[in-house]
Amino acid sequence: MDLLRINNISKAFGSHQALEDISVSIPEKSIFGLLGPNGAGKTTLIRIVTKIIEPDSGQVFLQEKEMSAALVRKIGYLPEERGLYKKMKVGDQLLYLAQLKGLSRGEATKRIKDWLEKLDLGAWRNKNIEDLSKGMAQKVQFIATVLHEPSLIILDEPFSGFDPVNADLIKNEILELRDKGTTVIFSTHRMESVEELCDHIALINKSRKILDGSKVEIKNEHREGLYTIEYKGKLPINGEFDARDTEETDAGLVKAVVKDKSGEGPNQLLKKLLREVEIHGFAEKIPSINEIFISKVKD
Amino acid sequence: MNRIHIIIRREYISRVRKKSFLIASILGPVLMAAIIILPTYLATRGVEQKDVLVLDESEYFTDVFVPNDELNYEFVDASEEEAKAKLLSEGYYGLVFIPKIDLEDPFGYKFYSGSNPSMSIVNKIEREIDRKVEDMRLELSGLDNEVINSFKVSTDLDTINLSKGGMERSSSSGAATAIGYIAAFMIYLFIFIYGAQCMRGVIEEKNTRIVEIIVSSVKPFHLMIGKVIGIAGVGLTQFIIWIVFSFVVIAGVTAAMGIGGVPATDGAEIMGTPQARQVDPGFVEQALESLGAINFPMVMASFLFFFVGGYLLYGALFAAVGSASDTDADAQQFMLPVTIPLIFAIIMLGAVLNDPDGSLAFWLSVIPFTSPVIMMMRVPFGVEIWELFLSMFLLVAGFIFTTWIASRVYRVGILMHGTKVNWKILAKWFMASN
Numbered sequence: 001m002d003l004l005r006i007n008n009i010s011k012a013f014g015s016h017q018a019l020e021d022i023s024v025s026i027p028e029k030s031i032f033g034l035l036g037p038n039g040a041g042k043t044t045l046i047r048i049v050t051k052i053i054e055p056d057s058g059q060v061f062l063q064e065k066e067m068s069a070a071l072v073r074k075i076g077y078l079p080e081e082r083g084l085y086k087k088m089k090v091g092d093q094l095l096y097l098a099q100l101k102g103l104s105r106g107e108a109t110k111r112i113k114d115w116l117e118k119l120d121l122g123a124w125r126n127k128n129i130e131d132l133s134k135g136m137a138q139k140v141q142f143i144a145t146v147l148h149e150p151s152l153i154i155l156d157e158p159f160s161g162f163d164p165v166n167a168d169l170i171k172n173e174i175l176e177l178r179d180k181g182t183t184v185i186f187s188t189h190r191m192e193s194v195e196e197l198c199d200h201i202a203l204i205n206k207s208r209k210i211l212d213g214s215k216v217e218i219k220n221e222h223r224e225g226l227y228t229i230e231y232k233g234k235l236p237i238n239g240e241f242d243a244r245d246t247e248e249t250d251a252g253l254v255k256a257v258v259k260d261k262s263g264e265g266p267n268q269l270l271k272k273l274l275r276e277v278e279i280h281g282f283a284e285k286i287p288s289i290n291e292i293f294i295s296k297v298k299d
Numbered sequence: 300m301n302r303i304h305i306i307i308r309r310e311y312i313s314r315v316r317k318k319s320f321l322i323a324s325i326l327g328p329v330l331m332a333a334i335i336i337l338p339t340y341l342a343t344r345g346v347e348q349k350d351v352l353v354l355d356e357s358e359y360f361t362d363v364f365v366p367n368d369e370l371n372y373e374f375v376d377a378s379e380e381e382a383k384a385k386l387l388s389e390g391y392y393g394l395v396f397i398p399k400i401d402l403e404d405p406f407g408y409k410f411y412s413g414s415n416p417s418m419s420i421v422n423k424i425e426r427e428i429d430r431k432v433e434d435m436r437l438e439l440s441g442l443d444n445e446v447i448n449s450f451k452v453s454t455d456l457d458t459i460n461l462s463k464g465g466m467e468r469s470s471s472s473g474a475a476t477a478i479g480y481i482a483a484f485m486i487y488l489f490i491f492i493y494g495a496q497c498m499r500g501v502i503e504e505k506n507t508r509i510v511e512i513i514v515s516s517v518k519p520f521h522l523m524i525g526k527v528i529g530i531a532g533v534g535l536t537q538f539i540i541w542i543v544f545s546f547v548v549i550a551g552v553t554a555a556m557g558i559g560g561v562p563a564t565d566g567a568e569i570m571g572t573p574q575a576r577q578v579d580p581g582f583v584e585q586a587l588e589s590l591g592a593i594n595f596p597m598v599m600a601s602f603l604f605f606f607v608g609g610y611l612l613y614g615a616l617f618a619a620v621g622s623a624s625d626t627d628a629d630a631q632q633f634m635l636p637v638t639i640p641l642i643f644a645i646i647m648l649g650a651v652l653n654d655p656d657g658s659l660a661f662w663l664s665v666i667p668f669t670s671p672v673i674m675m676m677r678v679p680f681g682v683e684i685w686e687l688f689l690s691m692f693l694l695v696a697g698f699i700f701t702t703w704i705a706s707r708v709y710r711v712g713i714l715m716h717g718t719k720v721n722w723k724i725l726a727k728w729f730m731a732s733n
Contacts, residue, residue: 077512077515081511096309097512099302101516
């Protein structure tokens with residue numbers, strides 16, 4: 001079942017068309033990558049989903065119900081630009097944001113304590129945000145996003161500003177939440193950073209969706225029959241293998257990308273290669289989302 | 300509604316807990332008490348007696364310059380130059396030089412001093428000379444001073460307020476003026492101080508981007524109105540602390556220093572000619588009685604209403620200004636147009652005072668942008684109840700109107716960054732569908 005359905009959303013700011021007829025479905029319990037370069041319209045789409053702004057046309061459905069103020073509270077949103085009240089205590093701040101999401105004082109207090117302990121912030125509860133390091137403040141903000149146990153979490157550029165240790169910590173928390181049944185949307189322009197996490201993706205460029213679907217399927221669709229090989233010897237320069245990106249490795253081997261021009265599959269290609277050179281390595285070159293994106297944008 | 304309550308509470312508590320709030324709560328009344336007590340205290344201490352030389356070549360004034368508390372006159376018998384030298388070498392405050400004069404056409408009086416002489420001393424000396432010359436001329440014309448004095452009259456109008464119920468109370472425009480001024484200024488200050496706080500709060504939320512998280516939980520309008528109301532609560536709290544604390548401080552200091560009736564005596568001396576009016580023993584009672592002519596419950600209730608209503612009217616506008624600004628400096632360009640009606644109201648106070656029931660006063664006190672200040676100037680003088688209610692009704696309507704305008708600008712503005720905002724853009728935000 002789809003947790004979130006975005007149907008034909010369009011939005012213009014004056015003469016600038018920010019989103020044009022965007023439709024995306026986000027399956028339940030998935031990690032969904034909303035990918036695209038800066039200025040593509042990702043943040044606008046998120047703001048429409050969270051009802052911060054209204055679309056010119058189109059609808060958003062959460063669990064098959066049209067998005068409403070009450071439903072928005074089932075969403076946890078971490079904006080790209082992070083910020084909290086500088087002169088407010090960590091605990092008070094989290095309590096305030098949780099109460100705005102509809103949590104009772106008692107329940108919120110209990111969860112805040114648990115989360116702060118979990119992310120090693122227990123000692124900072126009564127400190128002002130301005131006394132925290134940037135990384136700690138970001139962790140506090142992450143807690144604020146997930147405290148009310150939303151069924152959908154939207155993270156806009158989640159790893160920008162985190163050091164590698166904290167990024168890893170947050171990554172694990174996200175996976176844990178997914179395993180518990182939460183759906184997660186990542187929005188980012190750094191596609192490599194979330195590629196490994198996402199099950200589904202949508203690519204947005206210049207206010208239009210240019211691709212979406214399951215990550216595996218997309219990758220399969222964009223396989224070009226390219227293989228990376230490592231070999232000793234000399235490949236014929238003629239066109240049979242179309243070897244490219246040739247380079248020498250430290251081990252004294254040659255590394256190159258070859259193309260299965262006949263389309264007969266890896267076994268046949270390997271047989272042909274074995275006749276020419278001594279093969280040390282052979283693997284299919286699966287395109288990265290980034291590569292797919294760049295090729296799509298060029299089209 | 301419940302969420303607005305949460306926002307109001309945060310806005311209120313986070314400000315009331317601040318050190319600056321505590322400091323302002325203590326310093327406010329101390330300053331206010333100082334303003335009231337200090338002049339009285341200084342007046343009771345009296346002024347230092349100053350030594351003044353008198354060189355009277357006409358010899359008419361020997362009985363005029365009699366040493367008193369303020370000035371110690373000392374006659375010299377020397378030339379003008381010698382007297383001037385004596386003034387400088389022996390540290391006298393000044394030298395009054397009176398040449399040989401013709402009573403028909405006296406001129407040539409001089410006052411020498413080492414520094415700029417105070418106006419009051421110069422006036423005093425001029426008055427002494429004037430009176431002596433007048434007396435001598437009267438004598439020359441053969442009229443008796445006693446007879447002249449017996450013709451002089453001094454009228455004192457007892458002003459009395461008549462109410463429809465037939466009640467008579469003596470009124471005092473002095474007391475009404477003082478109360479009106481204080482109330483009008485308090486409202487003016489309150490709107491400025493707390494309006495600016497509102498604006499800064501919005502800029503902070505916008506800059507830290509926390510606003511994006513909040514408006515994904517509550518409507519921007521709720522956030523704005525919660526902030527405006529929360530800060531109104533802070534202002535009201537501060538005000539109540541000031542009033543209570545001021546009374547305590549003033550009462551305490553006054554009792555400790557034993558300066559009860561002094562202001563009245565002092566006032567009489569400043570207003571009337573010094574020789575003319577002795578302090579009327581009934582003056583204090585009269586003052587108290589005229590205070591009684593002012594309908595205090597009415598003044599207090601109106602004050603609270605216009606205090607809060609005026610702030611709410613402007614508070615939303617200040618919030619909208621904040622939403623259109625990335626920094627305090629950005630906000631300046633919109634601050635002036637928003638505050639012009641308020642400044643105008645303060646400037647018009649004098650004109651309103653001249654005719655508290657005139658048409659200028661009426662219109663300024665019902666138009667919501669000036670009414671909080673102007674109406675409070677009028678209320679102590681007594682206004683028709685329908686005017687008061689009209690003013691209050693329009694203020695509430697004005698508040699709803701400005702809040703509506705402000706919220707439309709605010710909801711777009713808080714999400715905009717790095718835009719150079721001008722009036723055209725504000726209008727566009729206002730018109731934007733959502």
